[in-house]
Amino acid sequence: MRIYLDHNATTPLAPPVADRMAQALRDVWGNASSIHHFGQQAKAALDEARASVGALIGGDASDIVFTAGGTESDNLAIRGAAEAIEPSGRKHLVTSAIEHEAVLNTMKALARRGWRVTIVPVDASGIVSVDRMREAISDDTALVSVMHANNEIGTIQPIAEIAAVARERGALFHTDAVQSAGKIPIDVRALGVDMLTIAGHKLYGPKGTGALWMKRGVRLVSPITGGKQERSRRAGTENVPALVGLGVAAELAQQKMPSEAPRLAALRDRLEAGVVSKVSGTERNGAAAPRVPNTTNISIDRVEAESLLIGLDLAGIAVSSGSACSSGTLEPSHVLKAMGLPHARTLGSLRFSLGAGNTEEHVDRVIEVLPGIVEKLRSLTTVGGRK
Amino acid sequence: MSGGVDSSVAAALLAEQGHDVIGVSMQLYDNSQVTESGQRAFGTCCTIDDLYDARRVAATIGIPHYIVNFESQFGEHVIANFVREYVHGRTPIPCSHCNSDLKFAELLDRAKAYDAEQLATGHYARIERDAAGLYHLYRGADNSKDQTYFLFSLTQEQLSRAAFPVGHLDKSTVRAHAERLKLHVTQKPDSQEICFVPDGDYAKFVERKAPESTRPGTVVDNGGRVLGTHAGVHRFTIGQRKGLGLSSSEPLYVLEIKPESAQVVVGSRDDLGRTSLTASEVNWTSGKAPSDWLRVSAQIRHRHAAAPAKVRRTDEGRAELAFDAPQTAITPGQAVVFYDGEEVLGGGWID
Numbered sequence: 001m002r003i004y005l006d007h008n009a010t011t012p013l014a015p016p017v018a019d020r021m022a023q024a025l026r027d028v029w030g031n032a033s034s035i036h037h038f039g040q041q042a043k044a045a046l047d048e049a050r051a052s053v054g055a056l057i058g059g060d061a062s063d064i065v066f067t068a069g070g071t072e073s074d075n076l077a078i079r080g081a082a083e084a085i086e087p088s089g090r091k092h093l094v095t096s097a098i099e100h101e102a103v104l105n106t107m108k109a110l111a112r113r114g115w116r117v118t119i120v121p122v123d124a125s126g127i128v129s130v131d132r133m134r135e136a137i138s139d140d141t142a143l144v145s146v147m148h149a150n151n152e153i154g155t156i157q158p159i160a161e162i163a164a165v166a167r168e169r170g171a172l173f174h175t176d177a178v179q180s181a182g183k184i185p186i187d188v189r190a191l192g193v194d195m196l197t198i199a200g201h202k203l204y205g206p207k208g209t210g211a212l213w214m215k216r217g218v219r220l221v222s223p224i225t226g227g228k229q230e231r232s233r234r235a236g237t238e239n240v241p242a243l244v245g246l247g248v249a250a251e252l253a254q255q256k257m258p259s260e261a262p263r264l265a266a267l268r269d270r271l272e273a274g275v276v277s278k279v280s281g282t283e284r285n286g287a288a289a290p291r292v293p294n295t296t297n298i299s300i301d302r303v304e305a306e307s308l309l310i311g312l313d314l315a316g317i318a319v320s321s322g323s324a325c326s327s328g329t330l331e332p333s334h335v336l337k338a339m340g341l342p343h344a345r346t347l348g349s350l351r352f353s354l355g356a357g358n359t360e361e362h363v364d365r366v367i368e369v370l371p372g373i374v375e376k377l378r379s380l381t382t383v384g385g386r387k
Numbered sequence: 388m389s390g391g392v393d394s395s396v397a398a399a400l401l402a403e404q405g406h407d408v409i410g411v412s413m414q415l416y417d418n419s420q421v422t423e424s425g426q427r428a429f430g431t432c433c434t435i436d437d438l439y440d441a442r443r444v445a446a447t448i449g450i451p452h453y454i455v456n457f458e459s460q461f462g463e464h465v466i467a468n469f470v471r472e473y474v475h476g477r478t479p480i481p482c483s484h485c486n487s488d489l490k491f492a493e494l495l496d497r498a499k500a501y502d503a504e505q506l507a508t509g510h511y512a513r514i515e516r517d518a519a520g521l522y523h524l525y526r527g528a529d530n531s532k533d534q535t536y537f538l539f540s541l542t543q544e545q546l547s548r549a550a551f552p553v554g555h556l557d558k559s560t561v562r563a564h565a566e567r568l569k570l571h572v573t574q575k576p577d578s579q580e581i582c583f584v585p586d587g588d589y590a591k592f593v594e595r596k597a598p599e600s601t602r603p604g605t606v607v608d609n610g611g612r613v614l615g616t617h618a619g620v621h622r623f624t625i626g627q628r629k630g631l632g633l634s635s636s637e638p639l640y641v642l643e644i645k646p647e648s649a650q651v652v653v654g655s656r657d658d659l660g661r662t663s664l665t666a667s668e669v670n671w672t673s674g675k676a677p678s679d680w681l682r683v684s685a686q687i688r689h690r691h692a693a694a695p696a697k698v699r700r701t702d703e704g705r706a707e708l709a710f711d712a713p714q715t716a717i718t719p720g721q722a723v724v725f726y727d728g729e730e731v732l733g734g735g736w737i738d
Contacts, residue, residue, distance in 0.1 A: 168702065310453045310455070310497075313453075314409065314451070380496045380497070380499075
């Protein structure tokens with residue numbers, strides 16, 4: 001039996017998504033920009049998907065820009081807004097220390113091109129302080145980007161409050177909602193954001209799909225130049241069959257959320273309680289804050305995450321930790337570092353992210369297997385320095 | 388799994404024999420360069436290419452594959468030792484340290500934690516267990532590829548856990564297996580240089596890691612007469628002839644390196660020959676040092692034809708060795724490995 005507990009990394013396609021995509025791959029192959037029948041058929045399929053994605057986040061279909069993923073949506077929002085606002089003289093960007101690399105590294109890239117970038121720290125619970133944000137955002141701030149839910153610890157950030165601060169200062173506000181969309185209700189108007197990113201493959205849709213919701217009136221200069229697709233906001237022929245899949249996934253996520261969210265929260269709590277009681281030297285990270293229901297992050301003392309991940313995988317359990325670097329090895333989590341955790345505690349942290357396929361049996365199996373693996377690794381003569 | 392032919396075939400043969408094989412590659416150093424703007428740039432990044440090869444081979448033979456990050460351990464033990472030795476006027480062998488301090492230490496421990504019975508590598512060496520339960524280490528069947536020189540420090544415990552599936556094969560047979568098993572690395576050339584110095588410029592590498600290595604000094608002859616100057620003892624190895632910066636009627640060779648006075652002593656080829664040496668950190672493969680002088684054939688560098696000698700234990704972990712005939716360029720920092728025919732009896736580091 002293989003148990004997948006890494007749904008924040010990616011999710012399998014929901015079966016209806018795969019079915020509709022397979023059908024679209026065969027039948028809906030027209031170019032959505034064409035005037036003829038084939039183009040109209042493709043355009044109709046896109047529009048239907050657009051409506052479903054809009055509905056998931058309380059937005060209008062026409063404000064959805066389809067992209068090839070969350071990273072691209074983040075780049076479009078941040079680079080696009082920065083370039084559009086630059087002539088106004090605002091030359092300052094604000095973000096948080098626990099953002100996904102798609103946001104953090106985009107901000108850093110702009111910093112190398114002369115933008116002033118403020119990276120606001122988080123508190124020990126993994127929450128961005130609204131007061132610190134208020135201090136950071138100034139009258140020359142062009143854009144603020146703070147993620148909705150964190151990918152590693154699941155904490156939900158006070159987006160509505162931070163967005164209000166940005167608005168007061170005349171700055172645009174973007175949120176990366178890749179890890180919250182489909183897990184908790186989202187209403188872009190209630191949040192008061194200007195732009196919001198989602199990704200298909202985190203909500204049982206296909207990889208290579210994403211969307212950026214843009215409030216009407218927000219101006220971007222697209223970093224990708226080309227044709228006039230997506231109302232000139234994202235050039236390139238739309239990947240219609242994949243976006244059909246994204247639409248179906250959004251629709252399913254919305255339908256299932258009322259029953260799935262409490263189910264996953266109960267499983268997550270059972271997992272946390274079991275691991276913490278069965279493995280000595282464990283601490284939960286970010287658990288004091290509001291969290292998405294499927295995620296827990298647990299530090300395990302005196303053992304390295306890398307060796308734990310391998311041991312768990314050999315036992316058929318797929319989890320993750322930190323972020324994989326280019327070679328596939330692990331680097332200490334910048335999120336846990338930003339929370340001020342001691343280095344040792346960042347090295348031995350595991351992220352369990354539950355999803356549709358998981359059952360109590362899965363959770364109990366982890367609780368049964370993990371203590372033995374931890375003990376074996378702790379008994380290694382070379383751990384924590386050489387013999 | 389280094390991504391090379393030997394470890395790839397080793398893994399594939401074990402899988403083919405029905406063993407439950409877990410592929411592991413060690414990430415040992417970071418070859419990416421940080422550019423002036425703070426971005427990581429990837430140039431001729433052999434590491435990532437090799438990891439890619441290992442991963443593809445694992446996928447071809449249908450085994451799981453993991454990368455374990457030993458960068459800090461490798462830096463701390465192997466690279467630091469490499470630099471320190473050069474700064475001290477010695478000529479190190481990082482491959483041996485990698486075997487004894489990483490592969491058959493940290494990695495072997497990991498393997499045990501994952502309930503693996505053995506750690507298999509692509510080394511050209513053979514292990515046999517005798518009736519008394521003692522493990523014996525023999526040269527690889529392909530003597531031209533034999534790697535036992537780098538494995539002299541393995542103990543009985545380590546040998547009991549090690550497997551060398553290509554040790555009884557010659558290189559052409561290994562490549563034939565790679566082709567038969569459709570491994571894409573079939574034609575990959577053997578690695579030649581020390582892996583973490585891909586351009587082969589050891590001096591520059593040492594200087595980058597240890598700026599104090601560039602302490603200038605003099606080149607002198609056997610009588611102490613100054614013949615020239617040099618830019619650091621790390622640029623020299625015993626027996627070296629090129630790059631001395633001297634003009635002389637007869638070819639001159641490095642005879643001795645004196646790090647304290649930063650002197651490099653040179654002389655004629657005849658002066659290079661010596662018959663005796665002492666060694667430290669000596670390991671006896673059987674676990675027991677001989678009680679008296681022992682006749683062996685001894686090898687003093689990777690490409691040296693083992694020569695007749697006698698060896699005896701002096702203090703704990705130390706030995707003295709006398710060759711029957713003078714050997715050229717006995718080099719401190721290199722290993723001396725004792726053989727009885729094909730069998731490794733032990734070895735140590737030349738003082």
